[in-house]
Amino acid sequence: xxxxxxxxxxxxxxxxxxxxxxxxxxxxxxxxxxxxxxxxxxxxxxxxxxxxxxxxxxxxxxxxxxxxxxxxxxxxxxxxxxxxxxxxxxxxxxxxxxxxxxxxxxxxxxxxxxxxxxxxxxxxxxxxxxxxxxxxxxxxxxxxxxxxxxxxxxxxxxxxxxxxxxxxxxxxxxxxxxxxxxxxxxxxxxxxxxxxxxxxxxxxxxxxxxxxxxxxxxxxxxxxxxxxxxxxxxxxxxxxxxxxxxxxxxxxxxxxxxxxxxxxxxxxxxxxxxxxxxxxxxxxxxxxxxxxxxxxxxxxxxxxxxxxxxxx
Amino acid sequence: xxxxxxxxxxxxxxxxxxxxxxxxxxxxxxxxxxxxxxxxxxxxxxxxxxxxxxxxxxxxxxxxxxxxxxxxxxxxxxxxxxxxxxxxxxxxxxxxxxxxxxxxxxxxxxxxxxxxxxxxxxxxxxxxxxxxxxxxxxxxxxxxxxxxxxxxxxxxxxxxxxxxxxxxxxxxxxxxxxxxxxxxxxxxxxxxxxxxxxxxxxxxxxxxxxxxxxxxxxxxxxxxxxxxxxxxxxxxxxxxxxxxxxxxxx
Numbered sequence: 135x136x137x138x139x140x141x142x143x144x145x146x147x148x149x150x151x152x153x154x155x156x157x158x159x160x161x162x163x164x165x166x167x168x169x170x171x172x173x174x175x176x177x178x179x180x181x182x183x184x185x186x187x188x189x190x191x192x193x194x195x196x197x198x199x200x201x202x203x204x205x206x207x208x209x210x211x212x213x214x215x216x217x218x219x220x221x222x223x224x225x226x227x228x229x230x231x232x233x234x235x236x237x238x239x240x241x242x243x244x245x246x247x248x249x250x251x252x253x254x255x256x257x258x259x260x261x262x263x264x265x266x267x268x269x270x271x272x273x274x275x276x277x278x279x280x281x282x283x284x285x286x287x288x289x290x291x292x293x294x295x296x297x298x299x300x301x302x303x304x305x306x307x308x309x310x311x312x313x314x315x316x317x318x319x320x321x322x323x324x325x326x327x328x329x330x331x332x333x334x335x336x337x338x339x340x341x342x343x344x345x346x347x348x349x350x351x352x353x354x355x356x357x358x359x360x361x362x363x364x365x366x367x368x369x370x371x372x373x374x375x376x377x378x379x380x381x382x383x384x385x386x387x388x389x390x391x392x393x394x395x396x397x398x399x400x401x402x403x404x405x406x407x408x409x410x411x412x413x414x415x416x417x418x419x420x421x422x423x424x425x426x427x428x429x430x431x432x433x434x435x436x437x438x439x440x441x442x443x444x445x446x
Numbered sequence: 447x448x449x450x451x452x453x454x455x456x457x458x459x460x461x462x463x464x465x466x467x468x469x470x471x472x473x474x475x476x477x478x479x480x481x482x483x484x485x486x487x488x489x490x491x492x493x494x495x496x497x498x499x500x501x502x503x504x505x506x507x508x509x510x511x512x513x514x515x516x517x518x519x520x521x522x523x524x525x526x527x528x529x530x531x532x533x534x535x536x537x538x539x540x541x542x543x544x545x546x547x548x549x550x551x552x553x554x555x556x557x558x559x560x561x562x563x564x565x566x567x568x569x570x571x572x573x574x575x576x577x578x579x580x581x582x583x584x585x586x587x588x589x590x591x592x593x594x595x596x597x598x599x600x601x602x603x604x605x606x607x608x609x610x611x612x613x614x615x616x617x618x619x620x621x622x623x624x625x626x627x628x629x630x631x632x633x634x635x636x637x638x639x640x641x642x643x644x645x646x647x648x649x650x651x652x653x654x655x656x657x658x659x660x661x662x663x664x665x666x667x668x669x670x671x672x673x674x675x676x677x678x679x680x681x682x683x684x685x686x687x688x689x690x691x692x693x694x695x696x
Contacts, residue, residue, distance in 0.1 A: 179535070182539045183538075183539055184535055184538055184539050186691075204541045204542070204543065205541075207539060207540065207541040208541045210539075212535075212536070212539050214532065214535040214536060214539075215532075216532055218531050218532030218533045218535060218536060219533065219536075220462075220466065220531070220533055221531065222466060222469045222470050223462075223465075223466070223469070227465070231458065231462045232540075234458045235455060235458050235459070235540050235541070235542060236540075236541065237541075276536075279536070
């Protein structure tokens with residue numbers, strides 16, 4: 135378990151991280167979301183022991199990162215932002231070095247390095263110097279380094295940054311696969327990623343945790359969550375809006391657009407968890423109006439993200 | 447066992463660093479320039495052959511001045527480069543202590559300078575072929591030179607940790623080394639000796655690399671000289687650690 139308790143970091147007059155507390159259990163994939171400069175990387179740097187916190191503590195599997203630093207770091211894998219790797223080392227040599235410093239030697243070391251190279255799809259560049267690699271490969275080398283010693287806790291700072299969509303997909307699969315036995319914290323700018331990878335998301339803004347929920351829970355906060363987007367043929371249905379508004383469970387109806395002889399309405403429910411699509415469809419059908427399409431909105435993370443991080 | 451860990455981890459880091467030196471042009475450029483310059487000073491300025499003496503005084507006397515520039519050039523990348531590349535973030539979050547990392551990096555650089563020194567052996571062979579030099583004095587000269595290089599290196603390592611700019615680190619280190627040399631230089635001490643109390647003059651010249659280097663290269667391995675070098679190195683490495691542990695940015 136990763137326990138973060140009242141973590142605070144002050145740079146001069148600037149409060150970069152302001153009293154953040156949370157815990158992450160094994161099996162959890164915790165996504166850090168937030169605008170640039172919100173304190174995500176600083177928080178991660180304190181968790182991994184790169185910066186000492188101004189106040190507060192981090193406890194990694196029972197070991198305090200400040201007082202039992204080495205024991206805590208042994209259990210952790212870290213992928214820093216921008217994936218820094220020594221440019222003139224070859225991939226194999228670099229991973230060899232990492233394995234040695236993590237206490238592996240002999241056949242165990244060779245096997246582990248070979249396995250990791252295989253796992254991160256680095257076989258073809260094994261003997262290439264890091265500075266000759268593309269951004270995607272570099273990112274994977276650094277990722278390989280973080281999982282090399284099979285740590286219980288993984289801290290990944292923007293692990294999919296700079297990767298193409300296929301590579302992003304691979305990395306996400308790897309993260310999901312590993313999450314069974316590990317606690318993983320990773321930061322990202324890509325909101326879709328939170329939906330597809332995480333089972334818990336934290337939004338950080340101005341150094342504070344402003345939301346901590348499941349991705350679904352966050353989407354529920356969207357004004358559009360559970361709303362029905364209905365498009366019907368014909369535009370002259372004067373009282374349609376009113377009659378739909380009077381339906382049981384409907385809070386309000388708004389007209390979205392009229393285009394190509396079609397009318398689009400958005401119908402908001404009173405309670406997002408009680409579906410209204412069936413009633414809407416039945417009611418429109420009774421009136422003999424042709425339905426072109428019906429779509430139940432899932433809520434948009436970027437709306438929620440923008441609302442939470444800008445309106446405080 | 448903390449000490450076995452210290453040795454093990456420092457050795458692994460040292461190995462990586464040394465491989466890094468020889469994997470880049472830096473090492474070869476340094477060695478070639480060092481050898482060319484020592485050759486130039488020994489043969490053209492000190493007139494090695496015309497002097498008609500079977501010793502290497504004309505060779506060693508230039509080392510403080512050569513090292514003043516060349517050692518900071520080796521040391522400047524030690525930390526500044528790690529900070530510029532961001533690799534320091536991975537290095538210092540590995541399960542190793544700051545002491546282990548500093549020692550590993552320092553010893554690698556020192557070893558590397560040692561290799562450059564060893565490569566001046568043809569000069570020793572020449573003297574031995576031409577005459578009957580005192581091998582003990584020559585050995586002492588090498589030991590003194592190596593210790594002085596280590597002292598300058600510890601200064602350079604410390605200034606390198608201060609900044610992410612290698613140029614700034616280099617200049618700071620050169621100035622610090624210049625001070626360490628000049629403090630014992632006769633013209634400087636004579637300026638002081640006119641008015642300052644004797645103990646102050648003694649103290650200033652005692653902080654100088656030059657006086658300790660001179661006595662070792664005369665063939666006298668005095669414990670006090672060894673102690674001087676080791677304590678300056680320890681102090682610098684300690685300050686280096688304090689700087690690294692209190693940095694507020696990558």
